[in-house]
Amino acid sequence: MLSLLCGAVVATATTPARAQTPAVHHGGPPGVVHDVTGSPTPPFIPARRETTSSGQIISKTHHITLVAQRRPDGSLTYNGTIPGPTIEIYEGDEVELTLVNQLDVDVSVHVHGVHYKADSDGTRHTRSFAPPGGKYVYRWIAAPGTAGYWHYHDHVIGPGMDGVRGIEQGLYGALIVRKLGDPLPDKTFILVMQKVWFNNNVYPHTPLLEAKLGERVEFIVITHGARFHTFHLHGHRWREHGTTRIIDTFTQNAGESTAFQVTAGEGVGPGDWMYHCHVHDHIEDGMLGFFRVRP
Amino acid sequence: MLSLLCGAVVATATTPARAQTPAVHHGGPPGVVHDVTGSPTPPFIPARRETTSSGQIISKTHHITLVAQRRPDGSLTYNGTIPGPTIEIYEGDEVELTLVNQLDVDVSVHVHGVHYKADSDGTRHTRSFAPPGGKYVYRWIAAPGTAGYWHYHDHVIGPGMDGVRGIEQGLYGALIVRKLGDPLPDKTFILVMQKVWFNNNVYPHTPLLEAKLGERVEFIVITHGARFHTFHLHGHRWREHGTTRIIDTFTQNAGESTAFQVTAGEGVGPGDWMYHCHVHDHIEDGMLGFFRVRP
């Protein structure tokens, strides 16, 4: 499966072909984020920024292929994982995203945050989707002002004019738009809340997120579905995105995305720190997992 | 109906009598915001600010009449539209609002954000409501510090001591309190989320919002009811009110109001850009509409 995924990432003229890394390390050797039961952490398509001699980022066009596939368990994926690949780019970059549809229904990619023309909207009324066995090419522009933690998802599968059933079955992923000077983490984790799931699983099948004491860890949290959630991480706290407030729990509902960075175990030490939705019936139904901070 | 509504807006000494404008233009000729099926955009009662020779705003008292009416389809309205008139004032202004009750039940106006004495609270325990066939006069003061996007609604219709059934049937509207220096939009749209509705309608009866490429457009979003929502607009993004975070989706629940301004089609061009609640079962039930950006 991985070799197929690797092949799906097509090199640009300025970017050497590279495999999608199954875990996320910035500036260090690649590692693997283990899951208790093996559900994989999504591949990461890193920006691998190049700078000029004066420190400016060289903008580039990322050529990325997403293959919409059905897994044996009936779930739907981009490139075989849930979430799909995490795409990291910089303000000024562009993405040419080729969607290959191996499903038997229309499928699309709708993205949040960045610029795109109406024909890259990923919706039915703009006819920007791929038919079964077909392809569709989307173009995204990370214009200045679009830095942030965004996401992409199917927007056509399901009844009604705007499908959301593809999302429910797994067709979603994260998009990071960085800008020069953003603090870079040692690791990035993606947690998507939907129903009583993290990444379409309940405990103990939720991701086991691992870091060493003192590593800078970035949590990207995205929500889909029809239920409201509050994300809580034990033993850590952070500045709310865009405000001066320190929080350790936040509300997030369908279509929203945010992120925070923490120093693993800072002031609290190693341990298995629980992350969970704080909504009572959700946690009772297994909407929890662990952030394992190793000494 | 409109002539009745016009009559309901009583001129002040310093403000010439004016018709309620069925669409919202600032600094340009009045226009009309068309709805796919004709449900009207609420009338706009503009601040029409006057300034001194040194640029200071001349505070004024706005005399406004709202007539609580039942429409043939059973819905309840202030002045015949859902939402009721959008009221725009400036910090320093006051509003003397006369509520005329043409219903067969008590009705009130409760306002958010601005100052008012307890006898302008619009609640049952303060007896600040109009009986059937009667009137009630409310006084609001937009004291310094109250600039923002607020709203008003009935607070007495329904079972229990605090009615919310009037809101459900249409008794709500927007209040804008501006302050000197606020960027003024070319157009203002009001979208109220309740149940799976925008402005008490599902698609295709939701408002079709129209603007020309490059116009500065203000979206005021208000929520009522018993369901949670996330507002999403395709192809555009904005700074979250009061923070430095760029978003294109936000959670909003009953009683909350906010707004954002975008440049229509900026960086993305013309098109029919969807707005919708991102909650899965809501969008499946038709909680969506279009922002048509013309070339």
Place this chain on the structure above:
Amino acid sequence: MLSLLCGAVVATATTPARAQTPAVHHGGPPGVVHDVTGSPTPPFIPARRETTSSGQIISKTHHITLVAQRRPDGSLTYNGTIPGPTIEIYEGDEVELTLVNQLDVDVSVHVHGVHYKADSDGTRHTRSFAPPGGKYVYRWIAAPGTAGYWHYHDHVIGPGMDGVRGIEQGLYGALIVRKLGDPLPDKTFILVMQKVWFNNNVYPHTPLLEAKLGERVEFIVITHGARFHTFHLHGHRWREHGTTRIIDTFTQNAGESTAFQVTAGEGVGPGDWMYHCHVHDHIEDGMLGFFRVRP
């Protein structure tokens, strides 16, 4: 009951033994916040800060005992009240909290916001709970950067690995971490939203919050449970925590906590100002109360 509670607060070397005050006054004589039907306002364990001659706060360790008890009505409490005691400390302080379990099930204290080692997590997998008839000692550190409005609650009662039934029955309270220079209120009120309750009661059994015109009043709002809420206070508005936005209504869901300070009746005068959840079915079910501003 109160004498028992008083005994439960053990003095530190630097803090004289003191009774928990049944109402909250800063810098003035103690008062009582009356409830319409007598449900008590939670006791307040004040920081009683001491400063050096140069104005620096002298950090201290607070020794606090919480006794988990079942009340005759079947509800569960820390020290006999719902919410449990409000704990106020300063950045730099530590808390040694002894939990005494008088229940017939395991019980714990999990805290938000501050630092603590894994063995003070209050969870089952860390075995940081008190068995029936037993005790457990937690250590919290209010490290720099943890100032804010936090809360504590049981994390082990109930089915599944992480109990939330103790919270539902009343095992929760507020934690305030102040920092030097924070504006101190004349009074602090705690309102916890859960189901259609404030502090596990519906109107008219919700707290009647009383203040004199012009007093600086702090509202701490916390949410638990499985329903979403929007807190609204009539006649007042405030700057949203951490932002520049002025609001009078906000969304809050399980596990979140925030606070705001208002000047009682500022610009609006005395009156019975309603506070309520703005979600329609919640207010219809009695999720409301009053903030009585006396002349």
